[in-house]
Amino acid sequence: MTSQRKIIHIDMDCFFAAVEMRDNPALANIPLAIGGSRSSRGVIATCNYPARAFGVRSAMPTAQALKLCPQLHLMAGSMDKYKMVSRQIRAIFQRYSDVIEPLSLDEAFIDVSQSSHFGGSATRIAEDIRRVILAETGLTASAGVAPNKFLAKIASDENKPDGLFVITPDQVAAFVKKLPLAKIPGVGSKTAERLARLGLNHCQDIVSCDLAILVKHFGSMADTLLKRSQGIDDRPVRTERQAKSVGVENTLAEDISNYQDCVQALQLLWPKLQQRLGQQGDKGLQKIGVKLKFSDFRQTTVECQAQTVSLEQFVPLLHQAWQRRQQQGVRLVGLHLGFSSPNPGQLCLPFEVAGSR
The missing domain is CATH 1.10.150.20 (5' to 3' exonuclease, C-terminal subdomain)
Known part of the structure; x- marks a missing residue:
């Protein structure tokens, strides 16, 4: 009989913004957003909780965010700094388990099923991870503990920010029933x-x-x-070495029949894709691609070789994919990156989100 998994999902609280507030305490109590620009058609990468009180959210167009919160303080951010802090946090995870699956710079799954720390108590391990992160980085993290990845990820959001939520195996049925x-x-x-x-x-x-x-x-x-819906998720926690690609996609509420609307949908995916790149370390970028699914459920993907990536590089791929729609609307837009084996070169990731031309 397979033993019950013990999975922890750690999610840093408004990570990019939290790093900036840590480094400049004067930013702590004002609405702050990272990414976007007042002078370009950008989108918000993340924002702090004072900004969220005004309705500002990640992946929101900057213009909309500024309408909701005119006093919003915008920062371009520093991806190199965020990556450095992320590596520091990853090193903390490794003190408790070797089975770690980073999802982005600011979140990861940790399988502690075989851990001997704290008598094998996943709850106490999660508590200690949060304590050490705060002590060594000055940042808060929220954690979810559950028998599988799906429930652990949901649990980490239950007591945000700076919280812990545990779903034990005998609580799963009751928890998902009303979820x-x-x-x-x-x-x-x-x-x-x-x-x-x-x-x-x-x-x-x-x-x-x-x-x-x-x-x-x-x-x-x-x-x-x-x-x-039954609380079932058999996916194992996979280490970052197994990741060959990363991608994001969005199924739209209504089919798109205007090309500029499709470009905007692509722009909104860009900050989400950026957040998933931090786990790749020294893996070399090999290709980038755009995926479209049409109203008749056909789908197409256009790819090209690339060693660096920016938002503008996806636009001509989107245009090629758009030409294949055969008068159908678009119901899904996706972006993805493919990686080769590790190499000494570092993936170039421009952080500022620029509008397409």
């Missing part, structure tokens, strides 16, 4: 709206729903929805 479907990783606001239109709002609604209806409306995603 909003919008909280399932991968179910964005657009998908949540489509689910709600079908009367599906909580995990218990999915479990009692006809599978044929789920497949009709959500295709291959139906199986994942059904499993997650």
Whole structure:
């Protein structure tokens, strides 16, 4: 019989902004956002909690953020500094387990199933990781502890910021029963709206729903929805050495039939892609690509070789993919990067998000 996994998900609190507030305490109590620009069509990479009180969110267009919060303090940020702090935090994780799966610069899964620290108590390990991160970096982290990755990720968001939430194996059924479907990783606001239109709002609604209806409306995603709604997730924690690519995508609430709307959808994905790049270390960038899925569920991908990456490089790939739509609308936009084996060169990641020309 396979032993029960013990998974911790660590998520740093407003990481980029927190680093800047640590280094300049004068920023701590004012609305602060990293990324974007007042003079370009940028998007927000992250923001602190005073900014979030005004409704500012990551991946939000800068112009919209400034309408919500005119006094918002914008900073270009320093990716090199954030990477350095991220490596420091990663080194802390390694004191407790070798089985670590970074998701981005500011979050990671840690499998402590075989850890002997604190008598094998995942809860006490998570508490100590948070304590050490604060002591050594001056930053706070939120943690979720659960029997699998899906639940651990949700748990880390339950008591944010600077909190800990534990879901024990015997609590799983009761926890997921009332869990909003919008909280399932991968179910964005657009998908949540489509689910709600079908009367599906909580995990218990999915479990009692006809599978044929789920497949009709959500295709291959139906199986994942059904499993997650029962608290099932068999995915192991994978170390960063196994990652060959990173990508982000968004299924839109309504199909896009205007090219400029598609460009804007691409721009909104860029900061999300940036946040997933920190785990790649010295892996060399090999290719970049754009994926589109059309109204008739056909999908196409356009790729090119690349050793560096910026937002502008994706635009001509998007244009090529757009030409293949055959008068169909676009229902999904995605970006991805492919990596070669490790090499001495460092991946060049310009942090400032520029608008497409």
